Structure formats: structure tokens, C-alpha cells
Amino acid sequence: MPTPAHRRLILLRGAPRETQTAAQVLLTGLPAEGVLWVGGDHPQALPVAQVRRRLGESHDAVVLDGHGGLDPDALGRCHGFVRGGGALVVCLPPQGELPQGWQPRLVVPPYTVADVGDRTQRRLAAVLAKHAGPATAGAPPDRTTRGTAEQAQVVAALRQAWAQASPTLTALVADRGRGKSSALGLALQGQDPAKVMVCGPQREAVAEVLRFAGRPLPFATPDELILGDRRPRIIVVDEAAQVPVPALQRLVHAHPQAHLAFATTTHGYEGTGRGFVLRFLRWLADQGRPVARLSLSEPIRWAAGDPLEAAVFDALLLDAEPAPVTGTVDPAACTHEVLDRAALAANERDLRDFFGILVHAHYRTTPGDLQRMLDAPNLRMHALRHNGRIVAASWVALEGGLGPDWVDTVYWGRAGVRGHALPETLVCHGGHREAAALRIVRSVRIAA
Structure with a gap:
């Protein structure tokens, strides 16, 4: 049962100005300094890229604008700003529409914006909608911190x-x-x-x-x-x-x-x-x-069983674990698959198995990696399956195949080529111009 120290997730849909106005009306009862605006064009909005610098702060409410793309890393950090009894308000486009403008972050040559997937944005919108509560004003949070x-x-x-x-x-x-x-x-x-x-x-x-x-x-x-x-x-x-x-x-x-x-x-x-x-x-x-x-381990800034924490953990797979394995797995008893990412995004068990393996093996894994894994056009996911469960994961990047224009740019040091680490190294530092045309598969993550 919800308690006054539980935090709420509120989802507002509509055009950017509509959701901003709705959020302002919703939070009228809170002092302006108690509300943190993240993203969007609100006069006091904190750029998403600067959210990390504010870790450790507490606010009565946080308004996260996702019209230009809901950033997984920002979502994971913003919920931690909300004190018990407060709310995270997420603003998204109207029902049936997806955020636009974020895709260039995942584009690497020769791919274009049209090649970038939207699986993560769909997932986040669906999971947050499942957990969201009514868009009603709540009582101002109790700012008193009670120790345990x-x-x-x-x-x-x-x-x-x-x-x-x-x-x-x-x-x-x-x-x-x-x-x-x-x-x-x-x-x-x-x-x-x-x-x-x-x-x-x-x-x-x-x-x-x-x-x-x-x-x-x-x-x-x-x-x-x-x-x-x-x-x-x-x-x-x-x-x-x-x-x-x-x-x-x-x-x-x-x-x-x-x-x-x-x-x-x-x-x-x-x-x-x-x-x-x-x-x-x-x-x-x-x-x-x-x-x-x-x-x-015991929450102090909000109550145990917090609905907002549960929603964010669910959306970002923050509680993902590898599939349970008993004894030693014989590789000969496993089957290899190149995973279809649309099918992976739609299969919660496989997604949690695959991502859970990477999370526990690679300390640098972030929520943003979930988006790259599901949507970046230059990446491919390989898996070994045993008794129906994914028990080993490999994430590779397709590099190379660059034309003459890119070769000159890299060779003369005018610019790098995003997403082509190995060809760039061979051309720029090794002087091997022909390497840019090679098709190279680079291992990004591998774990079992």
C-alpha cells in the first residue's frame, strides 16, 4: 500500500509546450527551488548532459522532458533526485508518437538516421506507462530526513x-x-x-x-x-x-x-x-x-517498496541477472545465434538474460548501453543458448568499408570517423590507407 514517503511517477503526453504547462500546473503547490527541470526549453531547464554533475541533490519533484528522446542515463539518474513523497514527471509526445531528434547520436557512417532503431524509446514509453500513476497534484513532500x-x-x-x-x-x-x-x-x-x-x-x-x-x-x-x-x-x-x-x-x-x-x-x-x-x-x-x-540497504529518502524505484529498475533493467546455470555448461551442448534485435526487445526473458550477463561482466555498462545495444545500426548481438536460456553474450561492431573521401579525412588527420576505431587506427597511426576499405568486426563486449 502506498505511503506518504513513496514517490510517484507521472507521465504527461502531448506537444512540448502542452506538457510543460501541464507540469507547471501540477506542481504549483511546490516551491520553485524544489523542482528540477531537465531537458526541454523551460527557462530553468538543466541540459541532460549536465545531470551527472548534480548527483547527490534532493528535490521535491523532477520534470524530465523526453520529446527529443528519453535518455536512459538521465532517467536512471533523475529518479534518484526525488525525495520521498515527491514525483518524477516525464513528458513525452502524444500517444502513438515517438520522440524525435535523438537518432543522430547513434549514427555512424555509412548509416543514416533512417537506420537507427526505436526499440528502446518504445520500451521506455511502454514500461513507464505501465507504472505511472494519476496526473494529480500531491501533498508537498516532507523534507524531514529520518534516520534508520x-x-x-x-x-x-x-x-x-x-x-x-x-x-x-x-x-x-x-x-x-x-x-x-x-x-x-x-x-x-x-x-x-x-x-x-x-x-x-x-x-x-x-x-x-x-x-x-x-x-x-x-x-x-x-x-x-x-x-x-x-x-x-x-x-x-x-x-x-x-x-x-x-x-x-x-x-x-x-x-x-x-x-x-x-x-x-x-x-x-x-x-x-x-x-x-x-x-x-x-x-x-x-x-x-x-x-x-x-x-x-534500507531506503531513507523514501519508503521501502518505492513505486518509482520499481518503475525505473523495470524500464532500464537495473535488476537484470544472468540466467541461472547449474554445474559446467558444455559448449557442444549450446547453440549459437545472431540475435534479431526486434525479437530480443520483445522477449523480456531473453533481454534480461543477455543484458544481465553483460552487466555482471563489464563494470562500465550503463543504461545508455541498452539503447546502443537495441538500436545502433552498426552493432550486432551474438549469443550461446543452453536449455533455452542465453548463457553467453557477445556484442560486436561492424567497421570499415569506408570510401576514398573518408580515407583522406582520416589519413591527413582532419577528422576521425565515428564508430570505426580499428580502421581509423590503422589508417591514421599505421599509415595503411587501404585498411579503411576492409570489412572489420570488432568485439565490444563478450561475457559468459
């Missing part, structure tokens, strides 16, 4: 680590909305600001940490901490997965005497969060110092 026993344990563990005389390493990972940033801020309460540094990819990313700390604390980017001469006793890095792993490694080496705490969101697969866990934490564990690993 689990969060209190994390705060206590951080304070205990920072009270030690010897420097400590701590890693905190959690899905969106679990109170990671607020836990960091609460743990920093009472610490001497002169001995603390809050760090992140940009100040906006650590806004919640600073808010819950209850007092002004100094902020620095990783580069500023690596290159500067400040030597804080406690360094807290929030949204650490947004920082390149080499920079995090240099930060560890630059501050051997500091208590270092790294926190990040590992929301579904969403790429960088898994990279942080698989690459950085593995490296950190090999440095000869103990690493305390903390986690948060």
Missing part, C-alpha cells in the same frame, strides 16, 4: 574510525536514497573544521554532506587535494565513483597520514559505481592496510 538504525551504525563506525590514532581507510557503498551522504555529514558533526576536508567531483555533489554536517566545512576537488599542501586529518570523498580511479589512487598516496573515507552510489549496474567497487576497492585492499567496508 542501519544509518546510525554507519555513523558510529565512521566516528570510531576517525577517533583512532593511526590513519584508517573506510569505504561506504549504497544504492540511491539510502542516506549515504547524510551519514557522512552526521559523522562529521563535532569534528574540527580545520582538520577536515570534504571532497568530491564538484561542490554540488557533496551538498548533502555539507548540509547534514551542520556547520561550514572546507571543500576541495581531488586534484586540489593531490596537488595542494593542505594536510587534513580527515578526508571524506563523496560520489567517489565519479572521480577517475587513478585520481583516487593518487589521493591515497598523497595523504598517507589521513583518515580517508570514500563513499559512492552503486545504483543497479549504472557503470561507474560497479567500477568503483571492482577496480578501486580491489586496489585499495591490496595496499597493505585494512579497509573497513560499510553499506546501507
Whole structure:
């Protein structure tokens, strides 16, 4: 049963101006600063490309304009901005029409916009419509954040680590909305600001940490901490997965005497969060110092069983898992298929099996990869099937076959050719002009 702390998904259909007006009317009862507009031509709209820079913020409502194409990565990030009791409002074209204008992002020569598929846009529209609630105004969200026993344990563990005389390493990972940033801020309460540094990819990313700390604390980017001469006793890095792993490694080496705490969101697969866990934490564990690993699983910014979270997980396959396999699979007992992508998009079990394999094998997998996989004209999907289930996946790109005009452009360094990494390398760096005409199949992802 819905609770006041559950978040809502609202789907508005119509022309861009119609849906924008409808969203404004719907959200009239909310303060303007509590609503984040993403995409579209609203005067305060945040460009979709900048959404990643706002991770860590909380809003009463987010309006995501999808008339120019519903961006899977933006959808995955925007839902995490909505606090409990709030709403994600998605604006789409009228029923029966698909978003237009996004297709050039997937075009590579010699293909054209007409060759780009629309399977992902159809999927997102259908799944969101299935989960959407009524387009009615709700009560303003309660902005009071109530902690959980689990969060209190994390705060206590951080304070205990920072009270030690010897420097400590701590890693905190959690899905969106679990109170990671607020836990960091609460743990920093009472610490001497002169001995603390809050760090992140940009100040906006650590806004919640600073808010819950209850007092002004100094902020620095990783580069500023690596290159500067400040030597804080406690360094807290929030949204650490947004920082390149080499920079995090240099930060560890630059501050051997500091208590270092790294926190990040590992929301579904969403790429960088898994990279942080698989690459950085593995490296950190090999440095000869103990690493305390903390986690948060219980939602704190919204209630458990949140309808909006369920909708986004369903739409973007954030909970995709490989097919269960018992024992060792004999390759001779498998059948190879070149998957028809229209059939794959229509078969939820096959789609989840295939994508789940890639998600668990490749930490850089993002929601945007789902769109490339289903719709990019230069890609092909291969699979091995065992007992009716997909147990191995391969994603390849078709490259080469370029004409003389492209050869001269690449050879003389005037421009690269998108989607043709191997021919471009052979022509530009190897001097093999004839390589541009070759038909090449490049492996993008392969996993079992």
C-alpha cells in the first residue's frame, strides 16, 4: 500500500509546450527551488548532459522532458533526485508518437538516421506507462530526513574510525536514497573544521554532506587535494565513483597520514559505481592496510517498496541477472545465434538474460548501453543458448568499408570517423590507407 514517503511517477503526453504547462500546473503547490527541470526549453531547464554533475541533490519533484528522446542515463539518474513523497514527471509526445531528434547520436557512417532503431524509446514509453500513476497534484513532500538504525551504525563506525590514532581507510557503498551522504555529514558533526576536508567531483555533489554536517566545512576537488599542501586529518570523498580511479589512487598516496573515507552510489549496474567497487576497492585492499567496508540497504529518502524505484529498475533493467546455470555448461551442448534485435526487445526473458550477463561482466555498462545495444545500426548481438536460456553474450561492431573521401579525412588527420576505431587506427597511426576499405568486426563486449 502506498505511503506518504513513496514517490510517484507521472507521465504527461502531448506537444512540448502542452506538457510543460501541464507540469507547471501540477506542481504549483511546490516551491520553485524544489523542482528540477531537465531537458526541454523551460527557462530553468538543466541540459541532460549536465545531470551527472548534480548527483547527490534532493528535490521535491523532477520534470524530465523526453520529446527529443528519453535518455536512459538521465532517467536512471533523475529518479534518484526525488525525495520521498515527491514525483518524477516525464513528458513525452502524444500517444502513438515517438520522440524525435535523438537518432543522430547513434549514427555512424555509412548509416543514416533512417537506420537507427526505436526499440528502446518504445520500451521506455511502454514500461513507464505501465507504472505511472494519476496526473494529480500531491501533498508537498516532507523534507524531514529520518534516520534508520542501519544509518546510525554507519555513523558510529565512521566516528570510531576517525577517533583512532593511526590513519584508517573506510569505504561506504549504497544504492540511491539510502542516506549515504547524510551519514557522512552526521559523522562529521563535532569534528574540527580545520582538520577536515570534504571532497568530491564538484561542490554540488557533496551538498548533502555539507548540509547534514551542520556547520561550514572546507571543500576541495581531488586534484586540489593531490596537488595542494593542505594536510587534513580527515578526508571524506563523496560520489567517489565519479572521480577517475587513478585520481583516487593518487589521493591515497598523497595523504598517507589521513583518515580517508570514500563513499559512492552503486545504483543497479549504472557503470561507474560497479567500477568503483571492482577496480578501486580491489586496489585499495591490496595496499597493505585494512579497509573497513560499510553499506546501507534500507531506503531513507523514501519508503521501502518505492513505486518509482520499481518503475525505473523495470524500464532500464537495473535488476537484470544472468540466467541461472547449474554445474559446467558444455559448449557442444549450446547453440549459437545472431540475435534479431526486434525479437530480443520483445522477449523480456531473453533481454534480461543477455543484458544481465553483460552487466555482471563489464563494470562500465550503463543504461545508455541498452539503447546502443537495441538500436545502433552498426552493432550486432551474438549469443550461446543452453536449455533455452542465453548463457553467453557477445556484442560486436561492424567497421570499415569506408570510401576514398573518408580515407583522406582520416589519413591527413582532419577528422576521425565515428564508430570505426580499428580502421581509423590503422589508417591514421599505421599509415595503411587501404585498411579503411576492409570489412572489420570488432568485439565490444563478450561475457559468459
